[in-house]
Amino acid sequence: MQEADEEGFYFGAKLADVPANKGLRVRINRKEIALFKVKADKTRVYAMSNKCSHQGTSLAGGDIEDLDGHMCVRCPGHGIQFNLRNGKSLQDPKLYKQKVYNVKKKEDEIWVKLD
Secondary structure (H helix, E strand, O other): OOOOOOOOEEEEEEHHHOOEOEEEEEEEOOEEEEEEEEEOOOEEEEEEEOEOOOOOOEHHHOEEEEEOOEEEEEOOOOOOEEEOOOOEEOOOOOOOEOOEEEEEEEOOEEEEEOO
16 A cells, blocks of 8 residues: 555656556556546646446546547547546536546656545
8 A cells, every 4th residue: 555645645657657648547555547647738637537437448548638628538438528627427427427536746746635
């Protein structure tokens, strides 16, 4: 088990290990999490549960899309799109939702709060 920092965040990955506008699957204390790095005017990082709530497919392999100003990941299994900020599906937000996690960047690292 990993140790949390003083704010309750756990190391996820080096920022350079997450491809731009793509995802990376990581395991933090037995939780499978998809980390996403979105490059636009500035680099933003997101974390959500890796297994799609629709079919269980790994979301880390999905495409990142900007849909009307909302950064989303498209599930590679059946195409459902999830908002990276709140985890809600664009197709049916009441039925399909992903757990999202708070993230922070510490120098060149991504840290995730498991709450």
